[in-house]
Amino acid sequence: MKVPQCIVAISSLFLAHALVFVQTSASSAPLTTNPVFEKNCAKCHGKTATGCHFGGPSLASERVNATSPDDLLNIIPNGKDRMPKYACKLTSEEIDTLVQQIKSLNLK
Numbered sequence: 291m292k293v294p295q296c297i298v299a300i301s302s303l304f305l306a307h308a309l310v311f312v313q314t315s316a317s318s319a320p321l322t323t324n325p326v327f328e329k330n331c332a333k334c335h336g337k338t339a340t341g342c343h344f345g346g347p348s349l350a351s352e353r354v355n356a357t358s359p360d361d362l363l364n365i366i367p368n369g370k371d372r373m374p375k376y377a378c379k380l381t382s383e384e385i386d387t388l389v390q391q392i393k394s395l396n397l398k
């Protein structure tokens with residue numbers, strides 16, 4: 291059976307929207323439910339991202355709030371003092387999502 295052209299066009303449009311939706315919903319989810327955070331960051335910054343173990347500071351702080359997204363995009367892959375580097379461990383998409391989620395922690 292030959293599928294009419296317009297149905298193909300409509301369903302690919304729908305698919306594109308669905309993909310956008312998945313991406314935005316991933317970054318609007320809270321930082322503390324992001325498996326990337328739980329696996330890599332919670333051991334130092336705490337399960338609630340308010341800091342605790344191994345000297346990891348709270349990420350919901352005045353200081354992080356005052357840090358620009360560009361600086362955060364730089365700190366996560368490159369590290370800072372005792373904060374380890376993540377450049378080889380995380381993809382840039384994962385780091386982008388973390389930065390957006392860290393920023394939204396500080397909007398409250």
Ligand code: HEC
Pocket residue numbers: 326327330331332333334335344345346347349353354357362365366370371372373374376388392
């Ligand atoms: C080994 C413990 C450790 C792990 C794991 C860790 N951090 Fe950190 N992090 C630190 C420490 C310690 C600092 C403070 C660095 C400084 O300014 O002296 C820090 C600082 C930061 C800062 C900057 C805070 C500020 O106020 O300037 C951000 C943002 C951050 N970490 C995010 C993350 C993210 C995201 C992850 C997971 C990908 C992560 N960290 C994993 C220990 C850790």
